Amino acid sequence: MASQKMSLKLLVDKKAKRVVFAEVPKEFVDFLFHIFSLPLGTLIEFMSKDEVEDTMELDKKKINRGYVKEVVTYMVMDDLVVKPMSTISSITLINKFGVKDLSQLEEKTVSFGKDEGLKLLMASLKTDKVLTTVFMQ
Template sequence: MATRKVTLKLLINKKTKKVLFAEAGKDFVDFLFTLLSFPLGTVIKLLSKNKMVGCLGNLYESIEELSDTFFQPNLGKATVLNPKLPSRPSEGGFVKGVITYMVMDNLEVKPMSTITSITMLNKFNIQEVGALEEKVIELGVDEVAHLSVFWTEVRS
């Protein structure tokens, strides 16, 4: 079975090796917006406890180890560890597909336009376009599951 991949175009400052922004399509932006609809317990389980930032992985593990006898009747730890996912929007997803989006390194999403791009170049104090390079990357399931780690690696 083939794994679906999402393509991003990164605009990188060659001097600082910093990703200024990524040009992304509907699939990637819909994925980012879907992350906000996941219950936290599901996110922790997807990322795995040992890769969680801070103590959320420890919290998850302590709930796993806690006996169901300590939970309220009719609830149990499965209610916390395996919360039900909210219903997703129909096949259309969250955003329109005819638009290209700009995703910043902090995951801020904006519609892409010439004016927005020029504004971003000014914000990053880019004096010459030759200092920029485009890098096309593909994200699969593994990269998307570890998005924050991946984004940091691309920036370095």
């Protein structure tokens, strides 16, 4: 079975070499909420058996409801905090991270699939800079 991929848009601080936040579709948020609602023992099995793709497919088949609304775009912070996307939230985050020079910010589109899902899961157990760890190396 071919691995399904989705696109994520990252707002990257080039100077600090970190992800400020990601603009993500509903499916990514549903995936996050699904894997983090599983028991730790199940997550360890996924990591050892490389079954993250199966989890992503399961989310797509769940009566198409998932955990969040379809019509909203979401932002996911580096530490995987999820919020509805808004201009005010974006500006607030830029200020929070002390970005003075907006020319240091760039949009980066990345692909998210089975391999990235496994990396995200492992990074989330080790650091609060999950998106930076997965996508900036």
